[in-house]
Amino acid sequence: MTGYLVVSALLIAIGATGVMIRRNFMIVLMSLEIMINGAGLFLIAMSYYLGNVSGQVMFIFIAAVAASETAVGLAIAVMMYKKKKSIDINDFSILRK
Amino acid sequence: MEVLIAIIKLIIVVTVLSVYVMYATWYERKVIGHMQQRIGPKRVGWHGLLQPIADTLKSFWKEDVIPDKADKPLFWLAPALAATFPFAAAIAIPFAPPLHLAGGKVFYFSVFHSKIDILYILGMMGLASFGVLIAGVASGGSKYSFTGSQREAAQVVSYEAVLALALLNPILMAHSLNLEKIVEAQRHLWFVFYQPFAFVAFVIAMIAATARVPFDLPEAEPELVAGHMTEFSGLKMGLFFFGQYVMIFVVSALASIVFLGGWTGPVLPGLVWYWIKILAFIFMYTWFWGTFPRYRYDQLMDIAWKALLPLMVLNILWTGFALAVGLPVL
């Protein structure tokens, strides 16, 4: 069991690091996906070890939410690209002002 | 033991599919030739029967050109993926009705057999487009390749949804995702009679998902030369063809299993029925190729999003409702 949980922790950590250090917005989105998958893996592993299928059901919800998150994220990316001709995350700082 | 059987099956499937693909090209050229009042391949062998072998051999000896600006690893990866995923989908397709052996055992004529066959096939079909996508990216800035890949991506995303929704109706009616169970559920009447709209939508979506005429926009010759395959040559290009033809086989088999009752049918043995149906679909592809003009790109998208998708959603609502309250579905 620990193995699965460690893999899940690794994925979450990798995803989080990706979100923190990458500059390319598309890769930030991908890192988010990786992170979500880490969480999903945790749920499925727990569903297996606890003998309760609820975890798998939760994964379905996670998948749906991940899909919507990607859709909105990509829409933002497209809009930002239209406006700034760039998807460098450091250019996305209009909220600062 | 089981692993051994699986490996043997795999080898057989590879061989059969390779031969099938070679002769599918011959068959298509013949049929399209006759439709256009030509003869088609005639020189190599009797009625050109050896032509595909000659073609295959030639593609082996062709010079393998790799553009300077190409992204090398991806350039290698693209044709490999384009051939692998359709093939991965094909291993779940049975090649014959399952054989009931003595002692209650069942011998399946498919390499991979599970309770969720259809989901597996859908997943692999969705992935099959990656080969094309990467081909565009890897070709090193070739406009033709890039545009072709772009179109393919948009087309696949749209039609994959239609395909899945259309499949959902028979799945609901059969209460199973397993191909054998679905065939079993159609013992009395094929689902095409219950679900004519879903069948039509599935046929349209399957042509679009395999990017053939009249939806072959990713490789529209007049505008894009050869679309995503422009920069590829020799064996690599052959692999793209292999992928596409295997894909056609997969969707044809899926359509005949899910909507036309697979190996059920009167008089003739199951195996014969099954292959008649599959070959009919493959003939349909060629027929469309010979007769239809290509759609415009916006029309393609309109068909998917404005016509097929709402129609299928309504269809599913109706099917689910009818099944829930015990009405006849049609």
Place this chain on the structure above:
Amino acid sequence: MKVILLFVILTPLIGFLINGIFGKWTKPFAGVIAASALGISFLLGLFPILSVLHGHIVEYTYFTWMPFKEVVIPFGLRVDYVSAIMLFVVTFVSWMIHIYSNGYMAGDKGYARYFSYLNLFVTAMLILVLGNNYLLMFVGWEGVGLASYLLIGFWFEKSTASDAGEKAFVVNRIGDAGFIIGVLYMVYYFGSVTYSNVFPRAEHVLGYGSTAATIIGIALFVGAVGKSAQFPLYIWLTDAMEGPTPVSSLIHAATMVTAGVYMVARSNAIYSLSPVAQEIVATIGAFTAFYAATMAITHKDIKRILAYSTLSQLGYMFIGVGIGAYWTGLFHLMTHAFFKGLLFLAAGAIMHSMRGLLSIDLMGGLRKYMPQTATVMIIASLAISGIPPFAGFFSKDAILGNALEMGHPIIWIVGEITAFMTAFYMFRMVFSVFYGEEKVEGLYHELHTHEAPAVMTIPMWVLAILSIIGGWVGIKMGGHVPIEWFVAHTAPTTEVAHEAHYSEILLMGISVTMGLSGILAAWLIYIKKIITAEKIANMFKPIYTLLANTYYADEFVYCCIVKPFWWVSTNFLWKIVDVIIIDKGMVDGTGWIAGRVGKGLRLFQTGFANNYAYWISLGIILLSSWYLFVKII
């Protein structure tokens, strides 16, 4: 049968979908589609009705609608002795009105929209009638509310129409709250809302005369008051006359407003347990009957007269169900659906040929121009006045006779007086519209007043025939009254300890006398002109003004409810709560605090998305560390 019953509901729904979605294309035959959908629905509905007549209650559960832990609510349909009557009345009268609408609405630019709404309304009404549990009934209840809102405000360009739609919606909401409370109580006590589950156990669970039964009864009755426009919540109905006239006929005469009566009759098992609730129902019914009749006397607008008379007749129905003789209420509901539907349709025909004019002051001698409409109008008026052998006589007499026998003499007296007034105002209208001389010279010529087309007159004639013979099921045959015997299977009459016996012939005689004297009075005043109406009005000036202004009910609502609200809103909510507490204290205060805090936090807001991620990650680390070190170690 299972499928047939479902399609009784589905056919109007399909009609609604066709006209609603493809209205642009189906416009030329939208009316035909809608009417044939209703026709099919009616014919299919006959099968379950026949089955009930043979003594088999039809009930099917189609699927589980809402599975909660203990309370499982199914989606099921039920046709028993009560709902069979409703099913027949609703589908048949609606069908007639759909056919009639083909002529009435011809040329309107919202033709397809109108018919889609009409079909939606019937769908909702059928769900209300056929559902086998209270929650499904509530779906229909709200569905008819929605459809009536859409239909009343059909000509939404007119601000009065859209206002009337909103008013109907808002007033109904008060009643719905009561209904919901009743249903929730029921869930609390029974753990179920299915009829077949609740009613047999009602006596066992609640007990005779218990507070719980009274609360449920009253809460449900509040819902009925809203939907059936009884005394305090009746104000929406008269305004609702802004809709097209067939809509008034459908919604405000035959179907929706009777939903309350149906619901009380349906819940007979609960009402029978609570004499208090019954008393309230009957009293409010009697009061409304009288109160509305007085208002009908002074009004000059045909549709308003009919609206008030509807209120009055609904009051009669509530007397019927309130005294515990449920069959009388349902019986009157049925006959009323026939003759009041007919009256509204005839009024619509007049309106159609008078180009929308409705005041009885402008009409007179219309009989010569519209002979058929005049005939059916007189038949319907005779029916509502309770003249034998027309339908209204039997049902009204059954209600009043039972009221007296069950020991409610005051209600009986009020009912008889109301019967007199009913006859009077109905024939006041008939005489001033159809008899006498043309009041405005050349008006008819100018308007090209003419008889309505056949597509409108035929449904009127069908309803006219039913207005005559519809009451005959109330004649005693072979020792029992057929309709009483029929309804009593599902809704048995409450037993009373001391049953007084009065001579039936005498009671009938009194009723008939009341009706005839009302007609006579109207004849004397409006035809013979022994004394003109103005003179009487002047004689009782204060009362007349009061009545003509509908007891100042709208003004009362405005003064006592809207005004104080207004005052509290301006003086307290706005000036003190809003300005001082919320604006100064909370909004500015939070802003101030947020500003202060923000100044500190601004250091963190670098505007780089990555930096935000650091903090989130640090938060996760802190949380997991806390869990690790505090919880586990």
Place this chain on the structure above:
Amino acid sequence: MEGIMFYIISIITVGGGLGVLLSKNPYRAAMWMIFSFFGIAGLFVMLHAQFNAMLQIIVYAGAIAVMIMLVMMIMDRRMLESLERFNPQAYWPALIGLALLADLSFLAYKFKINMSNVGKNLTINGSNTQMIGEILFKHYLLPFEVTAIILLVALIGAVVLTKKDIS
């Protein structure tokens, strides 16, 4: 046997993740991401969650990845590929990531549950799909409907965002 399988698949999964983290070219990153998704699907199969494994492939690899690729293809290629790999000050966040990893792994190591039900109750009549359906539409009906609304909102949001020029 199973242990070896687990290690191979874990290496694929984590390797894919690292590929996303480290690769400069976003297209290659997408490929690595798909690689990682495959690994996770494999892990799901090992955990007897066949339905979710297929869902993983269809939704993540088939739809989300294709969507990301599609959006990247709309953008200017040279701009995409010429971006700097990391933020200028990437050391601190990398440290935070490492700390997160250490923390979570330690948590995973310390985590103790009752192991008496391992692998049970995951199927009805041998079908994982049916079990999920039973639970999803009976116990989680409301969350399911809420999810549907979330998807609808995201759909509308995405359309609005891409359609209007916000200035």
